[in-house]
Amino acid sequence: VMAFWQSFFSDENAAALRRAEPIVASVNKLEDTVSKLSDEELHSKTSEFKERLAKGEILDSLAPEAFAVVREASRRTLKQRHFDVQLIGGMILNHGDIAEMRTGEGKTLVATLPAYLNALIGKGVHVVTVNDYLSRRDAVWMGQIYHFLGLSVGVLNHEASYLYDPSHMSAEAAAAEDAIRDDLGSFKVMRDFLRPCTRRESYAADITYGTNNEFGFDYLRDNLEYERQNLRQRGYHYAIVDEIDSILIDEARTPLIISAPVSDAESLYTRFSAIAQSLVPEEDYEIDEKRHQIALTDSGIE
Numbered sequence: 469v470m471a472f473w474q475s476f477f478s479d480e481n482a483a484a485l486r487r488a489e490p491i492v493a494s495v496n497k498l499e500d501t502v503s504k505l506s507d508e509e510l511h512s513k514t515s516e517f518k519e520r521l522a523k524g525e526i527l528d529s530l531a532p533e534a535f536a537v538v539r540e541a542s543r544r545t546l547k548q549r550h551f552d553v554q555l556i557g558g559m560i561l562n563h564g565d566i567a568e569m570r571t572g573e574g575k576t577l578v579a580t581l582p583a584y585l586n587a588l589i590g591k592g593v594h595v596v597t598v599n600d601y602l603s604r605r606d607a608v609w610m611g612q613i614y615h616f617l618g619l620s621v622g623v624l625n626h627e628a629s630y631l632y633d634p635s636h637m638s639a640e641a642a643a644a645e646d647a648i649r650d651d652l653g654s655f656k657v658m659r660d661f662l663r664p665c666t667r668r669e670s671y672a673a674d675i676t677y678g679t680n681n682e683f684g685f686d687y688l689r690d691n692l693e694y695e696r697q698n699l700r701q702r703g704y705h706y707a708i709v710d711e712i713d714s715i716l717i718d719e720a721r722t723p724l725i726i727s728a729p730v731s732d733a734e735s736l737y738t739r740f741s742a743i744a745q746s747l748v749p750e751e752d753y754e755i756d757e758k759r760h761q762i763a764l765t766d767s768g769i770e
Contacts, residue, residue, distance in 0.1 A: 484560060484563075484565065485556065487559075488555070488556045488559040488560065491531060491532055491535070491555070491559050492552050492555045492556060492559075494532035495532050495535045495536045495539065495555055496552070498532060498533060498536040499536060499539070499540070502536045502537060502539075502540045503540055503543075505540070507544070507616075510537060510540060510541060510544075510616075510617070511616065511617060511618055513533075513537045513617070514537075514588070514617050514618045514619065515618070517530055517533070517534060517588050518588055518590070521588060521589065527585065527586070527588070527589065528562075530585065530588070531559065531562065531585055534581075534584060534585045534588070535550075535555055535558060535559075535581050535585070537584075537617065538550070538580055538581050538584045538585075538613060538617070539555075539581075541613045541616045541617050542577065542580065542613050544616065545612040545613055545616050546577075546609075546612060546613065548574075548577060550574075550577060550578075550581065551574070553573070554573075554574050554577060554578045554581075555581065557569060557575075557578040557581075558578050558579075558580075558581030558582050559581075559582075561578070561579065561581075561582040561708055562581070562582040562585060562586070566712060575710065576606050576609065576610060577610070579595060579606075579610070579708050579710070580610050580613050580614070582706075582708060583595060583614075583675050583708060584613070584614065584617065584619065584675075586705070586706040587614075587619055587674040587675050589705065589706075590674070591702075591703055591705035591706075592671065592672075592673070592674065592675075592676065592702060592703065592705055592706075593674065593675045593676070593705065593706050593707070593708070594676055594678070594683060594704075594706070594707040594708070595675060595676070595677045595678075595707070595708045595710070596678065596679065596680050596683060596707055596708065596709045596710060596715060597677060597678070597679055597710050597711075598679065598680070598710065598711045598714060598715065599679060600625040600626055600679060602710070603623055603624065603625065603677040603678050603679060604623055604625065604630075604662065604677075606677055607621050607622075607623045607630075607632055607662070607677040608632065608661045608662065611632035611661070614632070614674070614675055615632060615634065619674040619675060620632070620672075620673040620674045620675070621673055621674070621675050621676070621677070622665070622669070622670030622671065622672070622673030622675070622676040622677070622678075623662060623670060623676070623677050623678065624667070624670055624671075624676060624677070624678030624679070624682040624683070624686070625678070625682070626679075626681075626682065628664060629664070629665055629666065629667050629669070629670040630662035630663060630664055630665060630670065631662070631663050631665045631669060631670065631673060632661060632662060632663075633661065633662070633663040634661055636660060636661065636662070636663040667686065667700040668699070668700050671686075671700055671701050671702055672702060680709075680715045680719060681719075681724065683701075684724045685724055685726060686700045686701055687701060688724060688726040689726065692726070692728050747768055751765065751767060751768075752764065752765055752767050752768030753765060753768045
């Protein structure tokens with residue numbers, strides 16, 4: 469199988485595939501063992517992985533086990549098992565590279581592998597999509613895997629933010645809509661699985677789905693805040709970008725511009741006028757007669 473794929477790629481890409489080959493073999497070797505775990509034992513794997521990381525184990529060393537756990541969780545919740553080529557895609561994304569996949573090859577499912585692995589560190593994972601609909605769809609669809617394994621999922625939309633929460637609705641309604649979600653997951657989004665929350669809560673989730681514009685504008689909004697408690701984002705650890713050519717090339721040509729209303733703009737002129745009159749020439753500022761400019765000194769800035 470690997471030889472078949474290598475025939476289509478350059479030497480550089482072939483090298484990446486060769487690096488992924490032993491990982492895929494390890495994941496497949498673990499499949500029988502992982503499939504025999506009970507739901508509780510599979511769920512507890514997340515805590516086990518976090519403890520091992522806290523003791524100094526390297527994240528990449530956990531990749532085969534983590535991928536095997538995600539594959540089994542997907543099989544039990546979505547009835548979908550990651551193929552070998554999807555495991556390869558997951559490893560490529562985990563290493564920060566671009567995985568090119570055709571429509572229908574399961575990019576959404578592939579993203580669950582590195583998203584889960586990197587979420588184990590506890591610093592948050594951002595999954596960047598191209599529109600609000602896809603962010604909701606993917607979070608509700610793939611959220612079943614993360615929820616089964618004990619991770620929280622947030623969603624950012626233009627005018628709202630959510631947390632994936634199956635208990636947000638009655639058990640009967642959840643059972644009825646769950647079947648529809650699995651059959652029509654690619655087309656139908658169940659808002660009943662999404663509980664409204666604050667922006668900050670959505671970012672505090674282990675994995676947060678949202679559009680490039682929402683992540684970008686929230687970054688700008690945070691830089692307009694004066695109080696730490698008003699910040700939305702908590703940091704930038706690991707991100708998966710869907711449709712990367714569109715987001716980082718096409719849409720990147722349009723800059724994100726944000727402004728904030730200033731209610732006391734008129735009073736600022738009076739305040740600065742008074743400050744200017746209190747400055748001492750040569751002590752607080754220096755005059756450049758030729759260019760008709762002044763430059764504040766350190767004391768003037770203070």
